[in-house]
Amino acid sequence: MNPEYYLYLSAALFTIGAAGVLLRRNAIVVFMCIELMLNAANLAFVTFSRMHGSLDGQVFAFFTMVVAAAEVVVGLAVIMAIFRSRRSVSVDDDSLLKY
Secondary structure, three states: OOHHHHHHHHHHHHHHHHHHHHHOOEHHHHHHHHHHHHHHHHHHHHHHHHHHOOOHHHHHHHHHHHHHHHHHHHHHHHHHHHHHHHOOOEHHHHHHHHO
16 A cells, blocks of 8 residues: 555544644543544554655654653543533633642
8 A cells, every 4th residue: 555645644633633633622632632643643654654764753753652641641631620620622712720
């Protein structure tokens, strides 16, 4: 299979994720779209690594997955804390976080 197809898929997934971040109001959906964007970047890293015959992109994708896992832990904890205090996870209420 042509590696360009993987890059097209990566670009499409990244675009869907970016549109979700910009258009959605629910913090959990925005959070999942950020994860989709990170996975699209990982797919591009692995594809370029495969095209050039080195393992650098795969190692970088591994570290990106580690950062994404840490982001999930911290992000979900923050979202849960906001939900417990405000009973909403809407990103429109972000001005309420100042207090």
